[in-house]
Amino acid sequence: MDNKLWTVIENNPIIAAVKDMAGLRRCNESDVKVIFILFGDVCNIDQIVNEAKREDNIIMVHMDLLIGLSGKEAAVDFIKAHTKADGIITTKQSLIQRAKEVGLYTVLRYFVIDSMALVNIEKQNSCCAVQPDVIEILPGVMPKVIRKICRISKVPVIAGGLISDKEDVVSALASGALSISTSEQAVWFM
Template sequence: MDVNMKHTFTKTLEDCPVIAALKDNEGLEQCLSSESSTVFILYGDILTISDIVNRVKECGKLAMVHVDLISGLSSKEISVDFIKKHTKADGIISTKPMLIKRAKELSLYTVLRFFVIDSMAYENIEKQCMNVKPDCIEILPGIMPKVIKKICNTRDIPVIAGGLISDKEDIMQALDAGAVSISTTNPKVWFM
């Protein structure tokens, strides 16, 4: 992926920092009228993912598929090839560095997701980022301003804060700590 594509992705996140994260068709319908320019697709299966992505793309939004959560896909690199070949997705989200690496080879945007539950998980972030160089990382839960700030200050990779974000105060604290954007499955937050 060239530097301009990565810059475009980061700029999109900065310009509209609330990412609609979808967990069902009801959320899909709601997000289509939101101002969110980026959509994280956290549901579907190999028969429906193309249609879900198409609905998002028809509204002019970036579609990022969380490949780990799509039923019928494995944890192997071939799953990323499937997304590239059979959908119009702009990129993927995954907790699996090898899938991020494959997506980069296919010129897809990449978000490496981390659950920061303890110091070992925190220390793993640097190691994984150096190995696969994702376009962004997403840390969960996203309501940890101190941790967000520490991660933002030690890495040159844009950070998305996700999980448990429920109001404007949570958004502002995450952005003030250095996150470029937040992701949430809460439709009320999409329309703030």
């Protein structure tokens, strides 16, 4: 592993996925080192990131959930120029490419809903010139699928979605995920 994001995630495998300001305040009471911001808009994302940012953590903004910014590369430029975010989360390869160009960490999110989704992950993993730093697969409570994706992925895997207790965390990590992301606040404090 050769980048700070991987090291921090490997050493702190629980990622807080924050959906609102109340959750962010609760998250700030925990020891999590990576925070996924899953809310906000063009007018307040800088304030949200500032509230989340501490010296030793990594803040990732979910571009697809940010209100008021298009799914275009200029939205990544806005995040880079106007916030202290360390990186982005998205389902769009073009945003991954732009974020890499401007020096942001990247998480490419996949929704694994059927076998075609697995084929798509394998195709993108083998053919795309620009690879994300990590991929996140949802839902994250599929040990057999996590193992398969970890085998075919060139980058580390985060399991997210529907992870709600210690058993889910242990299962995902034992299946090969480098870390998990969850909005379940009790898990942030495990």
